[in-house]
Amino acid sequence: MSKARQSIIDEVESAILAGSPEKGLETARRVTDLFLASAGSFDDEQIALFDDVLERLIGTIELHAIADMGARVALAEISAQLAPIAQAPPSVIRRLANNDEIRIAGPLLQESARLDDGELVKIASSKDEPHLLAVAGRWWLKEIVTDALLARRYPRVSRRLAANPGARLSGGGFAIIVGQAESDPELAVSVGVRVDLPSDLRRQLLRSATDAVRTRLLSRAPPHLFEEIQSAIAAVTIGVEREMSGVRDFEGAKRAIAGLKATGQLDEAALSGFARQRRYEETVASLAALSGSTVDVIRPLMQSLREDGLLVPCKAAQLSWETTAAVLESRFATGAMKPADLARAQDHFARMTTEDARRTLRFWQVRAS
Numbered sequence: 001m002s003k004a005r006q007s008i009i010d011e012v013e014s015a016i017l018a019g020s021p022e023k024g025l026e027t028a029r030r031v032t033d034l035f036l037a038s039a040g041s042f043d044d045e046q047i048a049l050f051d052d053v054l055e056r057l058i059g060t061i062e063l064h065a066i067a068d069m070g071a072r073v074a075l076a077e078i079s080a081q082l083a084p085i086a087q088a089p090p091s092v093i094r095r096l097a098n099n100d101e102i103r104i105a106g107p108l109l110q111e112s113a114r115l116d117d118g119e120l121v122k123i124a125s126s127k128d129e130p131h132l133l134a135v136a137g138r139w140w141l142k143e144i145v146t147d148a149l150l151a152r153r154y155p156r157v158s159r160r161l162a163a164n165p166g167a168r169l170s171g172g173g174f175a176i177i178v179g180q181a182e183s184d185p186e187l188a189v190s191v192g193v194r195v196d197l198p199s200d201l202r203r204q205l206l207r208s209a210t211d212a213v214r215t216r217l218l219s220r221a222p223p224h225l226f227e228e229i230q231s232a233i234a235a236v237t238i239g240v241e242r243e244m245s246g247v248r249d250f251e252g253a254k255r256a257i258a259g260l261k262a263t264g265q266l267d268e269a270a271l272s273g274f275a276r277q278r279r280y281e282e283t284v285a286s287l288a289a290l291s292g293s294t295v296d297v298i299r300p301l302m303q304s305l306r307e308d309g310l311l312v313p314c315k316a317a318q319l320s321w322e323t324t325a326a327v328l329e330s331r332f333a334t335g336a337m338k339p340a341d342l343a344r345a346q347d348h349f350a351r352m353t354t355e356d357a358r359r360t361l362r363f364w365q366v367r368a369s
Helices: 002-018 021-037 044-065 069-082 090-097 102-111 117-126 129-136 143-150 155-162 171-181 185-192 199-208 211-220 223-237 251-262 268-276 280-291 295-303 308-316 321-329 339-351 354-368
Strands: none
Touching: 021 044, 021 069, 044 069, 044 090, 069 090, 069 102, 090 102, 090 117, 102 129, 117 129, 117 143, 129 143, 129 155, 143 155, 143 171, 155 171, 155 185, 171 185, 171 199, 185 199, 185 211, 199 223, 211 223, 223 280, 251 280, 268 280, 268 321, 280 295, 280 308, 295 308, 295 354, 308 321, 308 339, 308 354, 321 339
16 A cells, blocks of 8 residues: 555655635645545554645644534535544544534544544543434444443433433432423433333332323333333332342343244244244344344344334344234234334335344444444
């Protein structure tokens, strides 16, 4: 790459010396396109080269971005292009992710694997609410990051974290959310159906919840939590404190599904049967096996009130829409999804490719490990 390397360096030097915003933008787009064309094949030295030249170019563009809408749009385009690339230039990613304009920082805060926990904590502690909302939407977040996000006490950030099954919350983080949920019915429902909510905080939440919130909690509770929430509501209603049941054990289901797989009996039909019978543990274990994932990845997707995440392993397993719809509805103890919600999910499922789903699932597995 020696000739190409020198060519890139010469072009960047020319753009910087020219001092022209248009020349800098054009060169940045060309370098970005060159990187994206072969991003998966570059070694560390080559990535470092792109990192250096792009960061220098972006530095010059940022000088004009305050007054130039075109420069801001260009930076936002580069950010969106680099966000899903696991081998993206790290310094460039950090620089763009720290940009004060959310259109530029947002795609990277939501998706880039190049941002480590330390960088996310720094952003959560210093940036404004839109940036925190973007971080809170990442599928996999550790407690150190969610603690930093929740410390800012933004209600919308708390709602997004509570509804994000891949966001791990500490006891202190849950305590903040439960305190906010006393005056926020939407937040109360989102956090109330999380399986990882500590029992004492669930009781606290239900004690302060209105009858309307309790009814919504029961209607949205996944099968593995329905009886627990129902019993807790009955207990707090009559003023009796009882210890709630523990989290369901998936070991038996995993052994049973492994047995089916070993004998060639694990297929879409078997998964469809478990889902239609709302056999929660078997559905989770079957989907994990058929999609090449793990129960630890599938379980939080099943616990989410959002449909989009669960569509990923279903598409990765190449399930039909009919089976996928059954899996989506198996999240709840009773009832069916609204037709509009199903239609929206079906459209999303149809547009998703198997290759993209499998790539996303592999990324989630790495982040969840």
